[in-house]
Amino acid sequence: GDSVTQMEGPVTLSEEAFLTINCTYTATGYPSLFWYVQYPGEGLQLLLKATKADDKGSNKGFEATYRKETTSFHLEKGSVQVSDSAVYFCALNHGGSNYKLTFGKGTLLTVNP
Amino acid sequence: DGGITQSPKYLFRKEGQNVTLSCEQNLNHDAMYWYRQDPGQGLRLIYYSQIVNDFQKGDIAEGYSVSREKKESFPLTVTSAQKNPTAFYLCATREVTSGGVEFFGEGSRLTVL
Numbered sequence: 001g002d003s004v005t006q007m008e009g010p011v012t013l014s015e016e017a018f019l020t021i022n023c024t025y026t027a028t029g030y031p032s033l034f035w036y037v038q039y040p041g042e043g044l045q046l047l048l049k050a051t052k053a054d055d056k057g058s059n060k061g062f063e064a065t066y067r068k069e070t071t072s073f074h075l076e077k078g079s080v081q082v083s084d085s086a087v088y089f090c091a092l093n094h095g096g097s098n099y100k101l102t103f104g105k106g107t108l109l110t111v112n113p
Numbered sequence: 114d115g116g117i118t119q120s121p122k123y124l125f126r127k128e129g130q131n132v133t134l135s136c137e138q139n140l141n142h143d144a145m146y147w148y149r150q151d152p153g154q155g156l157r158l159i160y161y162s163q164i165v166n167d168f169q170k171g172d173i174a175e176g177y178s179v180s181r182e183k184k185e186s187f188p189l190t191v192t193s194a195q196k197n198p199t200a201f202y203l204c205a206t207r208e209v210t211s212g213g214v215e216f217f218g219e220g221s222r223l224t225v226l
Contacts, residue, residue: 036217041220043117043203043218044156044215045217046215089156099161100146100171101213105153105154105155106156
């Protein structure tokens with residue numbers, strides 16, 4: 001079945017540092033890929049998505065490129081801020097008749113001033 | 114405002130009691146989902162419904178029940194048969210044409226005393 005593997009956290013960075021959170025997936029065909037963010041005590045919000053190979057999703061300075069050859073969708077940001085502290089989830093979905101998202105376990109990011 | 118409303122935000126329950134968590138949406142989305150979130154385990158799907166008067170078990174349905182009598186509402190009952198109910202519960206919705214994007218409520222935190 002489908003699965004998503006994220007780098008384990010927690011990740012702790014200083015403000016303005018470069019961020020990478022690794023995500024790899026196992027799935028048949030051509031799934032859509034997503035990054036969600038969860039701020040403390042809240043639900044999840046869609047951060048970005050990519051629906052086909054070589055697509056780059058981007059939002060709020062975050063980027064991720066859909067790499068089919070390496071089955072990866074790594075999240076990057078060039079300069080993190082304290083306000084980026086949150087849990088980040090990678091997820092996939094086949095769309096169409098597929099009924100649900102498959103999530104990774106989440107990576108906690110803490111950014112210190 | 115359009116969105117997903119979960120209530121209550123915090124709930125305390127004595128062992129042996131059933132409790133119902135509310136999820137209401139005015140996004141006119143067809144599909145609705147319930148997830149359970151525990152530290153370090155990501156999101157696990159409890160139940161989902163793709164249409165009114167129909168729902169399916171997810172990965173961890175034992176000890177839970179749901180109903181979908183209206184498009185707007187998808188309540189989750191945590192029964193006394195759920196052995197470890199203390200968790201953060203998230204409701205989500207999805208529009209069929211959204212390409213797999215799920216929208217989340219703010220969550221309900223259930224604590225069993």
